Amino acid sequence: MKKIAVCYKWVLSDADIRINERTRELDMEKCKPQINEYDRMGLETGVRLKEASGCELVALTCGAATEASAKDALSRGPDAVYCLDDPVMAVADATATSKVLAAMIRSISDVDVVICSEGSSDQYAQQVGPRLAALLGFTSVSYVSKAEVQGDALLLERKLEQGTECVKVIGPVVVSIVPDICEAPIPSVKQILAAKKKPSIKLGLADIGLSADSVAPLLHVAGVKAPLSERKAVRLNPDGVSISEAATALARQLAADGIL
Amino acid sequence: MSKIWIVAENTAWLAVLAAYAKSLQPDGEITAFVHGDEAAARQGIALGATAAFALPLPADALWESYTPLLAEKARAEQPALILLSAAKRCRDMAAQLGALLDAPCFSDVKNLSLTPDGVSGETLVYGGAGVAQATTRAATVLATVAAKACDPALADASRSGTVATLAPAPGAAQVTARLPREARSVNLDGAAKVVGVGRGLSEQKDLAGIEALAKAIGAEMACSRPIAEFFKWMPEERYIGISGQQIKPQLYLAVGISGQAQHYYGVRDAKIIVSVNKDAEALMNLNADYYIVGDWKEVAPSLIQAFGAV
Ligand SMILES: Cc1cc2nc3c(=O)[nH]c(=O)nc-3n(C[C@H](O)[C@H](O)[C@H](O)COP(=O)(O)OP(=O)(O)OC[C@H]3O[C@@H](n4cnc5c(N)ncnc54)[C@H](O)[C@@H]3O)c2cc1C
Numbered sequence: 125m126k127k128i129a130v131c132y133k134w135v136l137s138d139a140d141i142r143i144n145e146r147t148r149e150l151d152m153e154k155c156k157p158q159i160n161e162y163d164r165m166g167l168e169t170g171v172r173l174k175e176a177s178g179c180e181l182v183a184l185t186c187g188a189a190t191e192a193s194a195k196d197a198l199s200r201g202p203d204a205v206y207c208l209d210d211p212v213m214a215v216a217d218a219t220a221t222s223k224v225l226a227a228m229i230r231s232i233s234d235v236d237v238v239i240c241s242e243g244s245s246d247q248y249a250q251q252v253g254p255r256l257a258a259l260l261g262f263t264s265v266s267y268v269s270k271a272e273v274q275g276d277a278l279l280l281e282r283k284l285e286q287g288t289e290c291v292k293v294i295g296p297v298v299v300s301i302v303p304d305i306c307e308a309p310i311p312s313v314k315q316i317l318a319a320k321k322k323p324s325i326k327l328g329l330a331d332i333g334l335s336a337d338s339v340a341p342l343l344h345v346a347g348v349k350a351p352l353s354e355r356k357a358v359r360l361n362p363d364g365v366s367i368s369e370a371a372t373a374l375a376r377q378l379a380a381d382g383i384l
Numbered sequence: 385m386s387k388i389w390i391v392a393e394n395t396a397w398l399a400v401l402a403a404y405a406k407s408l409q410p411d412g413e414i415t416a417f418v419h420g421d422e423a424a425a426r427q428g429i430a431l432g433a434t435a436a437f438a439l440p441l442p443a444d445a446l447w448e449s450y451t452p453l454l455a456e457k458a459r460a461e462q463p464a465l466i467l468l469s470a471a472k473r474c475r476d477m478a479a480q481l482g483a484l485l486d487a488p489c490f491s492d493v494k495n496l497s498l499t500p501d502g503v504s505g506e507t508l509v510y511g512g513a514g515v516a517q518a519t520t521r522a523a524t525v526l527a528t529v530a531a532k533a534c535d536p537a538l539a540d541a542s543r544s545g546t547v548a549t550l551a552p553a554p555g556a557a558q559v560t561a562r563l564p565r566e567a568r569s570v571n572l573d574g575a576a577k578v579v580g581v582g583r584g585l586s587e588q589k590d591l592a593g594i595e596a597l598a599k600a601i602g603a604e605m606a607c608s609r610p611i612a613e614f615f616k617w618m619p620e621e622r623y624i625g626i627s628g629q630q631i632k633p634q635l636y637l638a639v640g641i642s643g644q645a646q647h648y649y650g651v652r653d654a655k656i657i658v659s660v661n662k663d664a665e666a667l668m669n670l671n672a673d674y675y676i677v678g679d680w681k682e683v684a685p686s687l688i689q690a691f692g693a694v
Pocket of ligand 1: 162624
């Protein structure tokens with residue numbers, strides 16, 4: 125193993141999405157960007173493989189306004205971060221993202237292990253890792269819940285519907301992890317300070333030999349709407365109502381609804 | 385008339401994909417690929433495919449190593465649409481095939497349709513908080529399709545077609561062992577009442593209090609993803625959500641679950657949703673029919689008592 129590259133997506137947190145009740149559109153105004161939750165486990169997996177193998181570890185991302193992610197990514201352990209930052213990537217689909225990441229990896233020398241996570245919290249298409257492998261001509265091993273270094277080889281465990289599949293890979297590989305592979309520790313103050321001294325490389329499409337046309341998405345999103353929810357959201361214990369009164373009210377209500 | 389390929393995880397899914405393909409194009413030509421032996425492929429013919437290929441699980445290689453072979457065939461045959469099971473191996477294959485063919489993929493597609501202007505379909509975004517309407521004009525389009533996307537096609541053994549078994553290309557990955565998962569003991573699907581627990585519980589022994597509540601109303605137990613995957617307090621078949629089980633019980637009672645979109649997606653079709661959460665503003669409360677704000681340790685015993693009294 126020479127160099128590990130962990131890919132992460134800089135996504136808007138979904139916790140603060142508001143729904144416009146009239147248009148059913150998603151209002152993302154209050155949502156802050158963050159490193160995709162599952163990619164934080166990908167970064168930590170990279171750190172552990174680096175410790176076990178002694179090789180180099182870099183992180184990379186692509187998208188619009190991704191440069192802001194560099195410090196957070198660096199504080200999670202990589203030696204350097206590459207941020208491809210281009211407004212055209214705001215509408216990227218998995219085809220575009222994987223093409224850009226593949227070109228970035230080719231431009232960074234010696235990468236032979238790529239780590240992605242199962243999916244991102246926004247699109248969750250579960251496509252980018254295996255696509256990247258096919259584009260790079262690397263082996264794809266997806267849904268990985270355990271990764272260990274054994275000499276030149278990686279010993280991986282995949283979590284599939286049928287059970288566990290144990291895989292040994294020598295040579296270039298894209299490992300797509302599932303979130304239970306490890307915990308993603310919150311960076312310490314020391315790590316955050318150290319991150320400031322590490323290199324962060326900002327790239328544009330031209331730097332990796334791509335044109336905006338070559339990464340136009342193949343899926344065109346015409347619109348995003350929130351599904352209708354017609355739940356009443358009745359609080360059974362407003363001020364002055366005790367929990368046991370609320371419980372009784374619920375039991376009566378469910379009996380009236382024919383559920384109990 | 386365009387060609388449709390179906391790539392299935394098993395024969396049950398094959399029947400669903402065959403029906404799905406027919407619903408898109410009643411007289412279209414279907415080619416089936418199925419994880420299994422030649423008998424499984426013959427089932428593809430009985431379900432309406434004109435040609436069917438068996439992709440048996442290689443002894444020491446990944447099943448996905450059939451991908452380059454399928455890409456080569458796809459380049460020759462130019463299917464308009466490739467429908468694959470929304471199961472892990474098929475998802476991986478869909479992505480690799482998509483990359484090799486420069487074709488987009490609708491993941492877990494809903495309302496797919498073929499139009500003169502291309503293919504349109506819906507996918508979920510932000511864990512189900514939104515539904516994206518997308519279109520593409522790509523020559524070949526892939527989609528992964530849920531096991532319950534439609535009623536299965538009926539097999540007719542008198543149908544005829546060609547059947548063959550493919551051999552995968554050698555790859556660098558060597559499968560050293562396959563450990564089957566423990567037998568499933570759960571059928572959340574058919575349960576009328578389900579109680580789901582989340583990280584509002586602080587330790588595994590807290591489950592006992594909720595199990596007593598579930599027992600009081602004859603409900604199955606379920607949970608959020610971290611409870612199953614991270615804490616491993618419950619088997620993974622019991623976690624609900626976009627990447628877990630999607631259920632439609634009469635009653636879903638969520639205890640100590642924040643109700644993020646990814647979880648809520650799995651119960652959005654429940655008839656009645658009740659939430660118990662100490663945070664009044666928790667999404668699970670705001671998206672429930674009824675909710676009680678409080679510590680479950682106090683609420684659960686009250687509920688057991690109240691349910692016992694009706
Ligand atoms: C791509 C992706 C896919 C995902 N897929 C799924 C999925 O399929 N299913 C799934 O469940 N999640 C999924 N998740 C995770 C999801 O986003 C949430 O993180 C998860 O559902 C939260 O679990 P929770 O509600 O148990 O925990 P938390 O979010 O930590 O919520 C715990 C809740 O308990 C309440 N609480 C705390 N103490 C008490 C108490 N004493 N009494 C009452 N209430 C209390 C708190 O107020 C809080 O609301 C996915 C995430 C991503 C990014």
